[in-house]
Amino acid sequence: xxxxxxxxxxxxxxxxxxxxxxxxxxxxxxxxxxxxxxxxxxxxxxxxxxxxxxxxxxxxxxxxxxxxxxxxxxxxxxxxxxxxxxxxxxxxxxxxxxxxxxxxxxxxxxxxxxxxxxxxxxxxxxxxxxxxxxxxxxxxxxxxxxxxxxxxxxxxxxxxxxxxxxxxxxxxxxxxxxxxxxxxxxxxxxxxxxxxxxxxxxxxxxxxxxxxxxxxxxxxxxxxxxxxxxxxxxxxxxxxxxxxxxxxxxxxxxxxxxxxxxxxxxxxxxxxxxxxxxxxxxxxxxxxxxxxxxxxxxxxxxxxxxxxxxxxxxxxxxxxxxxxxxxxxxxxxxxxxxxxxxxxxxxxxxxxxx
Amino acid sequence: xxxxxxxxxxxxxxxxxxxxxxxxxxxxxxxxxxxxxxxxxxxxxxxxxxxxxxxxxxxxxxxxxxxxxxxxxxxxxxxxxxxxxxxxxxxxxxxxxxxxxxxxxxxxxxxxxxxxxxxxxxxxxxxxxxxxxxxxxxxxxxxxxxxxxxxxxxxxxxxxxxxxxxxxxxxxxxxxxxxxxxxxxxxxxxxxxxxxxxxxxxxxxxxxxxxxxxxxxxxxxxxxxxxxxxxxxxxxxxxxxxxxxx
Amino acid sequence: xxxxxxxxxxxxxxxxxxxxxxxxxxxxxxxxxxxxxxxxxxxxxxxxxxxxxxxxxxxxxxxxxxxxxxxxxxxxxxxxxxxxxxxxxxxxxxxxxxxxxxxxxxxxxxxxxxxxxxxxxxxxxxxxxxxxxxxxxxxxxxxxxxxxxxxxxxxxxxxxxxxxxxxxxxxxxxxxxxxxxxxxxxxxxxxxxxxxxxxxxxxxxxxxxxxxxxxxxxxxxxxxxxxxxxxxxxxxxxxxxxxxxxxxxxxxxxxxxxxxxxxxxxxxxxxxxxxxxxxxxxxxxxxxxxxxxxxxxxxxxxxxxxxxxxxxxxxxxxxxxxxxxxxxxx
Numbered sequence: 065x066x067x068x069x070x071x072x073x074x075x076x077x078x079x080x081x082x083x084x085x086x087x088x089x090x091x092x093x094x095x096x097x098x099x100x101x102x103x104x105x106x107x108x109x110x111x112x113x114x115x116x117x118x119x120x121x122x123x124x125x126x127x128x129x130x131x132x133x134x135x136x137x138x139x140x141x142x143x144x145x146x147x148x149x150x151x152x153x154x155x156x157x158x159x160x161x162x163x164x165x166x167x168x169x170x171x172x173x174x175x176x177x178x179x180x181x182x183x184x185x186x187x188x189x190x191x192x193x194x195x196x197x198x199x200x201x202x203x204x205x206x207x208x209x210x211x212x213x214x215x216x217x218x219x220x221x222x223x224x225x226x227x228x229x230x231x232x233x234x235x236x237x238x239x240x241x242x243x244x245x246x247x248x249x250x251x252x253x254x255x256x257x258x259x260x261x262x263x264x265x266x267x268x269x270x271x272x273x274x275x276x277x278x279x280x281x282x283x284x285x286x287x288x289x290x291x292x293x294x295x296x297x298x299x300x301x302x303x304x305x306x307x308x309x310x311x312x313x314x315x316x317x318x319x320x321x322x323x324x325x326x327x328x329x330x331x332x333x334x335x336x337x338x339x340x341x342x343x344x345x346x347x348x349x350x351x352x353x354x355x356x357x358x359x360x361x362x363x364x365x366x367x368x369x370x371x372x373x374x375x376x377x378x379x380x381x382x383x384x385x386x387x388x389x390x391x392x393x394x395x396x397x398x399x400x401x402x403x404x405x406x407x408x409x410x411x412x413x414x415x416x417x418x
Numbered sequence: 419x420x421x422x423x424x425x426x427x428x429x430x431x432x433x434x435x436x437x438x439x440x441x442x443x444x445x446x447x448x449x450x451x452x453x454x455x456x457x458x459x460x461x462x463x464x465x466x467x468x469x470x471x472x473x474x475x476x477x478x479x480x481x482x483x484x485x486x487x488x489x490x491x492x493x494x495x496x497x498x499x500x501x502x503x504x505x506x507x508x509x510x511x512x513x514x515x516x517x518x519x520x521x522x523x524x525x526x527x528x529x530x531x532x533x534x535x536x537x538x539x540x541x542x543x544x545x546x547x548x549x550x551x552x553x554x555x556x557x558x559x560x561x562x563x564x565x566x567x568x569x570x571x572x573x574x575x576x577x578x579x580x581x582x583x584x585x586x587x588x589x590x591x592x593x594x595x596x597x598x599x600x601x602x603x604x605x606x607x608x609x610x611x612x613x614x615x616x617x618x619x620x621x622x623x624x625x626x627x628x629x630x631x632x633x634x635x636x637x638x639x640x641x642x643x644x645x646x647x648x649x650x651x652x653x654x655x656x657x658x659x660x661x662x663x664x
Numbered sequence: 665x666x667x668x669x670x671x672x673x674x675x676x677x678x679x680x681x682x683x684x685x686x687x688x689x690x691x692x693x694x695x696x697x698x699x700x701x702x703x704x705x706x707x708x709x710x711x712x713x714x715x716x717x718x719x720x721x722x723x724x725x726x727x728x729x730x731x732x733x734x735x736x737x738x739x740x741x742x743x744x745x746x747x748x749x750x751x752x753x754x755x756x757x758x759x760x761x762x763x764x765x766x767x768x769x770x771x772x773x774x775x776x777x778x779x780x781x782x783x784x785x786x787x788x789x790x791x792x793x794x795x796x797x798x799x800x801x802x803x804x805x806x807x808x809x810x811x812x813x814x815x816x817x818x819x820x821x822x823x824x825x826x827x828x829x830x831x832x833x834x835x836x837x838x839x840x841x842x843x844x845x846x847x848x849x850x851x852x853x854x855x856x857x858x859x860x861x862x863x864x865x866x867x868x869x870x871x872x873x874x875x876x877x878x879x880x881x882x883x884x885x886x887x888x889x890x891x892x893x894x895x896x897x898x899x900x901x902x903x904x905x906x907x908x909x910x911x912x913x914x915x916x917x918x919x920x921x922x923x924x925x926x927x928x929x930x931x932x933x934x935x936x937x938x939x940x941x942x943x944x945x946x947x948x949x950x951x952x953x954x955x956x957x958x959x960x961x962x963x964x965x966x967x968x969x970x971x972x973x974x975x976x977x978x979x980x981x982x983x984x985x986x987x988x989x990x991x992x993x994x
């Protein structure tokens with residue numbers, strides 16, 4: 065039954081299985097294991113980014129498309145909810161409406177982008193998606209009446225999810241069962257569900273055709289598969305899931321804005337996560353997102369300690385300055401592309417296979 | 419297959435295999451190109467003729483086998499080096515630099531300095547349009563004219579071996595005859611030519627030796643005169659009577 | 665198509681530029697404002713041309729898309745800032761010649777350091793991934809991240825002021841129109857670079873090889889030329905030009921931040937896509953168009969200014985999907 069749940073995509077490595085189980089357990093029990101606002105925030109971000117990165121892996125790792133427009137769909141989800149919740153009554157219906165509108169827009173855009181991607185070479189496509197994403201970010205910051213401009217939109221969530229809300233009067237195992245608790249499990253549950261859906265997709269016949277197309281699109285076409293259609297569907301699916309990730313993120317933050325969703329640095333982060341974790345594996349997204357978000361929040365403390373210890377040595381304290389954490393992840397990223405094309409997951413699996 | 423002594427063959431392939439990705443195109447090619455002659459390489463579409471030429475030139479690396487040119491092993495060398503040894507190439511797609519003028523195309527082809535007057539006169543005599551379009555972008559030339567330019571580039575300086583891939587493809591009969599005349603003249607110089615052709619009329623007019631390819635191997639080699647006289651052999655090797663190709 | 669017709673068709677893009685400029689003249693009420701904007705547009709466009717030309721040539725010749733190109737721009741700007749600080753006295757002096765004594769070393773240093781970095785980048789990061797487009801995109805993006813962080817380490821995260829030399833500040837007054845001195849310098853430098861490139865490409869054998877190689881690398885090799893040796897040279901030249909452009913752009917903006925390179929990349933991509941990948945003439949035309957549009961629209965309708973060039977790109981692609989001057993690839 066477990067095998068069906070993960071669509072037969074076994075981790076194929078004891079270490080990997082252990083790590084994945086550990087992460088799953090940590091996320092599932094986060095409110096209980098890591099009390100406090102900050103750790104819970106980290107856990108929620110991990111859930112959202114696992115989903116976002118997995119949806120990108122569908123494009124990059126499985127279909128072989130490099131798109132810089134993924135944050136656009138992430139943003140569309142966030143703004144869909146944000147606009148709906150701030151304009152309409154802050155209830156579940158509004159969430160549904162906002163999500164539906166966002167999904168519709170994402171589908172249309174990704175469909176158009178998908179159609180376009182066949183007529184042009186990969187590099188051309190990457191540049192165009194960069195321009196499209198830029199344009200969208202500009203739109204979002206310029207149409208401040210609708211989108212709140214640079215400041216974004218802060219909105220109220222349904223009563224059940226509000227921090228002040230209490231489901232149970234008494235804390236359970238020391239944890240207050242209230243709005244944050246419920247929101248966290250909404251985010252966790254939805255992310256888990258959608259991740260399993262993605263696993264099913266990539267392990268289906270459809271997923272296998274995607275891999276064939278990635279390997280050699282001429283051959284796939286010669287074998288009778290209309291690569292057009294498959295790439296477009298993959299594009300739309302990836303965009304869809306990214307939109308949902310955006311919705312979840314907005315609900316968690318009770319805010320949406322250009323910095324949290326549309327910034328190019330987020331696109332870079334996604335790339336880092338998917339490559340370091342392992343392209344074309346789905347589980348790579350889990351590993352990559354966990355490492356990245358944890359590093360983003362906790363590595364800096366470690367680096368600060370190291371930097372302080374190195375005071376007096378020329379240049380080194382600056383290299384290890386906590387703000388330079390991205391430098392090291394960047395180096396890891398470059399090394400991964402060269403030497404570990406399937407990232408951490410690939411390495412673990414290779415070791416297990418020996 | 420018995421080869422005549424090495425010195426008589428300018429180019430010799432022995433057991434050459436070429437893989438392109440998953441595809442095994444050349445499956446053990448043994449080919450001899452006698453010095454000073456025009457060898458015709460015939461065969462159906464997809465037999466591997468173009469692949470053979472590209473492998474000789476090093477554009478595709480042979481995965482096995484030996485290629486000897488004028489006493490040197492060239493199978494492992496890279497294309498610029500092979501070209502400098504004295505091989506010129508007229509590809510099927512002609513390889514014209516459309517943005518460069520006709521003059522610039524020829525200047526580039528003349529590696530060892532500006533093109534010699536006598537050669538240019540020769541080229542203009544057979545291919546007058548090249549003189550007309552001398553300072554104009556080569557992209558403006560018609561198909562036949564581009565082919566003239568492509569051939570001229572290969573002979574603007576003396577070369578030991580010229581590889582030509584389907585020069586008459588898609589051209590009007592008048593131009594084809596023009597080319598045949600030019601090639602016939604070229605044969606009078608000391609140039610060895612290996613030509614791939616589907617047009618049997620041209621093949622018969624120009625070929626001294628002939629080799630026939632099928633499914634990545636040479637299935638027949640000998641004199642053109644013999645093949646031209648034997649209709650049954652033609653049908654067997656090429657699927658239908660070569661008369662039909664005209 | 666007869667030769668004459670084809671030659672006439674090639675005049676459409678420059679005519680487009682004239683159309684844009686004249687159209688703007690109609691929309692902008694005051695001719696002197698139009699003149700100021702046009703000079704600004706030309707200056708910006710030509711600076712973008714300097715920065716973008718290397719990238720389009722590298723792509724055309726080597727089939728390599730360097731998403732880290734912005735890094736050379738940034739390095740150029742930072743090196744220029746540091747050099748000008750070194751020569752601060754000469755830069756602040758009221759003598760034009762003294763100013764040159766500060767600005768020229770700054771430009772030279774910017775180009776040299778960027779070029780050196782380009783050499784290192786090409787050999788170490790790009791060479792292993794020739795022909796693998798996916799990896800190229802990823803690696804160069806990664807290289808960009810690492811490089812931006814290293815810039816932080818060396819120069820700090822704060823905005824660095826990049827003051828123009830004393831005699832290049834301020835404007836000329838032509839009738840009612842104020843034309844910034846620096847913008848004129850930018851235009852002149854840009855035109856000089858363009859002229860130099862055209863000379864190199866059209867009158868030298870190396871230029872011939874580059875032009876032919878952009879069209880059909882394989883055929884050039886089949887003619888006996890080791891064109892791969894040119895790759896490094898072209899990449900280094902492209903990086904040096906980007907560095908020079910960065911230095912000039914930094915002085916145009918009068919300040920430098922880490923993201924100066926990355927910020928230009930979208931515009932640069934738009935320019936080389938509009939112009940046609942691999943075409944220097946196209947890059948020039950595209951850059952001038954983008955510069956003019958950015959300035960005219962910035963004045964007429966600031967809200968859509970940022971997005972206007974993306975819209976321009978889309979419109980041109982709908983008309984000529986390969987860009988204004990597609991390079992014929994066999």
